[in-house]
Amino acid sequence: xxxxxxxxxxYECDSMGxxxxxxxxxxxxxxxxxxxxxxxxxxxxxxxxxxxxxxxSLSCNYLHxxxxxxxxxIKVRVEKMTNLKITFAYTMTHNDRIVCTAQSTHCxxxxxxxxxxxxxxxxxxxxxxxxxxxxxxD
Numbered sequence: 001x002x003x004x005x006x007x008x009x010x011y012e013c014d015s016m017g018x019x020x021x022x023x024x025x026x027x028x029x030x031x032x033x034x035x036x037x038x039x040x041x042x043x044x045x046x047x048x049x050x051x052x053x054x055x056x057s058l059s060c061n062y063l064h065x066x067x068x069x070x071x072x073x074i075k076v077r078v079e080k081m082t083n084l085k086i087t088f089a090y091t092m093t094h095n096d097r098i099v100c101t102a103q104s105t106h107c108x109x110x111x112x113x114x115x116x117x118x119x120x121x122x123x124x125x126x127x128x129x130x131x132x133x134x135x136x137x138d
Contacts, residue, residue: 001038001135004073005074006031006074007069007072008023012068017067019065019066019067021062024092025058025060025102030074032088034076035076046121051108051109051124052110053106053108055104057103057104057105058102061101061102062099063100063101064094064097066094066099071094072099073093075090078131083117084117085106086108087103087104087105088103088105090102090103090104108121
């Protein structure tokens with residue numbers, strides 16, 4: 001799958017001119033939303049079905065700094081998936097140098113109750129599995 005591209009905005013930098021660490025979490029969300037759109041199940045579609053996917057946990061490893069107008073290439077892949085949870089892995093690079101690696105884990109809820117995504121939304125489950133298979137082939 002084609003990676004997500006983010007160009008660092010001026011307001012995303014701190015007083016030292018470095019991309020503030022909190023923005024990488026936003027970049028993860030942008031890339032995850034883009035990933036879902038690309039598999040045909042954008043968050044708007046999923047939420048219209050009554051299913052939400054809140055963040056349960058996340059972690060970031062900051063390896064190198066970025067600055068205003070740097071282009072960050074974000075590769076997203078599913079690291080692990082069960083019927084109730086999905087963990088995404090992110091690799092962020094600038095000029096082919098890894099600047100951040102991260103993970104986020106989400107659950108699937110309907111009416112504030114955990115659901116099996118395979119049973120409740122089999123088309124989404126199949127689309128995710130198909131993407132996992134394609135990623136494993138690359």
